[in-house]
Amino acid sequence: xxxxxxxxxxxxxxxxxxxxxxxxxxxxxxxxxxxxxxxxxxxxxxxxxxxxxxxxxxxxxxxxxxxxxxxxxxxxxxxxxxxxxxxxxxxxxxxxxxxxxxxxxxxxxxxxxxxxxxxxxxxxxxxxxxxxxxxxxxxxxxxxxxxxxxxxxxxxxxxxxxxxxxxxxxxxxxxxxxxxxxxxxxxxxxxxxxxxxxxxxxxxxxxxxxxxxxxxxxxxxxxxxxxxxxxxxxxxxxxxxxxxxxxxxxxxxxxxxxxxxxxxxxxxxxxxxxxxxxxxxxxxxxxxxxxxxxxxxxxxxxxxxxxxxxxxxxxxxxxxxxxxxxxxxxxxxxxxxxxxxxxxxxxxxxxxxxxxxxxxxxxxxxxxxxxxxxxxxxxxxxxxxxxxxxxxxxxxxxxxxxxxxxxxxxxxxxxxxxxxxxxxxxxxxxxxxxxxxxx
Ligand code: FCB
Numbered sequence: 001x002x003x004x005x006x007x008x009x010x011x012x013x014x015x016x017x018x019x020x021x022x023x024x025x026x027x028x029x030x031x032x033x034x035x036x037x038x039x040x041x042x043x044x045x046x047x048x049x050x051x052x053x054x055x056x057x058x059x060x061x062x063x064x065x066x067x068x069x070x071x072x073x074x075x076x077x078x079x080x081x082x083x084x085x086x087x088x089x090x091x092x093x094x095x096x097x098x099x100x101x102x103x104x105x106x107x108x109x110x111x112x113x114x115x116x117x118x119x120x121x122x123x124x125x126x127x128x129x130x131x132x133x134x135x136x137x138x139x140x141x142x143x144x145x146x147x148x149x150x151x152x153x154x155x156x157x158x159x160x161x162x163x164x165x166x167x168x169x170x171x172x173x174x175x176x177x178x179x180x181x182x183x184x185x186x187x188x189x190x191x192x193x194x195x196x197x198x199x200x201x202x203x204x205x206x207x208x209x210x211x212x213x214x215x216x217x218x219x220x221x222x223x224x225x226x227x228x229x230x231x232x233x234x235x236x237x238x239x240x241x242x243x244x245x246x247x248x249x250x251x252x253x254x255x256x257x258x259x260x261x262x263x264x265x266x267x268x269x270x271x272x273x274x275x276x277x278x279x280x281x282x283x284x285x286x287x288x289x290x291x292x293x294x295x296x297x298x299x300x301x302x303x304x305x306x307x308x309x310x311x312x313x314x315x316x317x318x319x320x321x322x323x324x325x326x327x328x329x330x331x332x333x334x335x336x337x338x339x340x341x342x343x344x345x346x347x348x349x350x351x352x353x354x355x356x357x358x359x360x361x362x363x364x365x366x367x368x369x370x371x372x373x374x375x376x377x378x379x380x381x382x383x384x385x386x387x388x389x390x391x392x393x394x395x396x397x398x399x400x401x402x403x404x405x406x407x408x409x410x411x412x413x414x415x416x417x418x419x420x421x422x423x424x425x426x427x428x429x430x431x432x433x434x435x436x437x438x439x
Contacts, residue, residue: 008384013077015117016078018081020082022122023401025053032095034127035125039130039182041053050407056401056402057399063104066398071113077392077394078116082120085127087151117394118155118162118163123182136193141197152212163218164220169222177190189274192273192276199254200279219290219291222251224247224293225334226296226298229299230300241263242310246268289345290342291348292334292335292338295352296326320353320355322353328378339383339388346389347393348380352372352396352412377393399414399415399416400415
C-alpha cells in the first residue's frame with residue numbers, strides 16, 4: 001500500500017524549504033545591500049553561465065502567490081531564510097523596509113495556517129561585513145548576535161521555530177577551502193577559523209534567543225551524508241571513520257558536547273592544521289533540535305596526496321542531475337545515528353532531488369521525484385517506528401531556483417518556474433504530495 005500522511009504521527013509536519021538568495025530577487029530594492037553571493041555570482045567563472053540571483057523567482061514580489069501554492073498543496077510549514085543584507089545596512093543600521101517584507105511574509109503564512117520556520121543564515125553574508133574580514137573576523141559572532149536579536153525582536157512574537165545556521169560545513173569548507181562557494185577562498189586554515197566563528201555565532205544567537213523568545217524552539221541545520229568506505233580494506237575503512245566524524249560531527253559535537261570530534265581533530269592537528277577551540281561554553285548552549293539536510297552518501301578512498309587524506313570515488317547507484325547517488329537507506333542510517341549520539345529531536349530540514357524536468361503542454365512529469373520522495377518518506381517513517389524523535393520533513397524545494405554555483409541549470413522544485421515569464425506550474429510531484437497529504 002502506498003505511503004500516506006496518516007501513517008505518520010499526528011503532530012508530524014510536512015513543509016518545503018527555500019533560501020533568500022535562491023528565490024527572492026529584488027537585490028537592489030528597498031535598501032537591500034549586496035551580499036557575498038551577489039559579488040561572487042557577478043564575478044566571471046564562479047557560477048555556471050554567469051547566472052545570478054538578481055531576479056531569481058521574484059519571490060520578493062510574488063510571495064502571496066507562492067503561499068497560495070503551498071496552501072493548495074496542503075503544506076503545514078514553510079522553512080525560509082532571512083537576507084541579512086536586506087534588514088541591516090552596513091551590518092548594523094536597521095532597514096525598516098527590509099524588515100517589513102518579512103513581517104508581511106510571516107503574517108501571510110499565519111493567515112494561511114502555515115507554520116513559519118526561519119533560518120537566520122543561509123550563506124548570504126553582507127558584503128560590507130566580508131570587507132571587514134567576514135567569517136574570519138574575530139568579532140563576526142557578535143555582529144551575528146546583534147542581527148539575530150533584531151530578528152527575534154521583530155518576528156519572535158509570531159515565529160516560534162528557528163534555525164541559526166544552514167550547513168556551516170558548506171559556508172566554511174566550500175566557501176573558504178574549496179573556493180566553489182562565496183567568498184571563494186582556497187585556504188584550509190581559514191576554513192577552520194571560519195568554521196569555529198560560525199559555531200560561535202550560532203552559540204551567541206541561541207543565548208540571546210532564550211532572553212527574547214521565551215516560548216520558542218531553536219536549533220542548527222547541518223548537512224549529513226552517509227559515509228562509506230569505497231573498498232573493503234583497512235585504509236579506506238579507517239579514513240571513512242575520520243571523514244564521518246569530520247562531515248557528520250564537526251558541527252554537531254561542539255554544539256552538544258562542547259568539543260570537536262577527537263579522532264578527526266587529532267588527525268588534522270597531525271597534518272599541521274591549527275584548530276581554534278576557544279569559547280566552547282558559548283558554542284554549546286543547549287538547543288532544542290537538530291535540522292538534518294540529507295541528499296546522498298559519499299564513497300571514501302584513502303588518498304595520501306590529498307591535504308585531508310581522502311578523496312571521493314564515484315558510486316554505482318542511480319544518480320540525480322547533480323550527480324548525487326540516490327540512497328534512501330542512508331537517510332534512515334543517519335537519523336538513527338544522530339538520535340543515538342545526541343538524543344535530540346530531529347527535523348529533516350532539506351531532502352529532494354534535481355531532475356531532468358521538462359515542461360510539456362503545461363505538465364512536468366517528474367515521476368523520478370515522486371519515487372525519490374516516496375522512498376525517503378518510507379525511511380523517515382521507519383526511523384520513527386524505530387524510536388527516532390523525528391518531528392517534521394521539509395522538501396527541498398518549493399520551486400525551482402538559483403542553485404548556487406550551478407545557477408539555474410538544476411531544477412529541484414516540486415513547482416516548475418518558467419524564468420522568462422515567472423509563471424509557476426505544479427509538477428506531478430506537487431500533485432502527488434497534495435494527494436499524499438490529504439490521506
Ligand atoms: C543544500 C543547500 C540548499 C540547496 C540544496 C540543493 O546544501 O542548503 O540551499 O542548494 O543543497
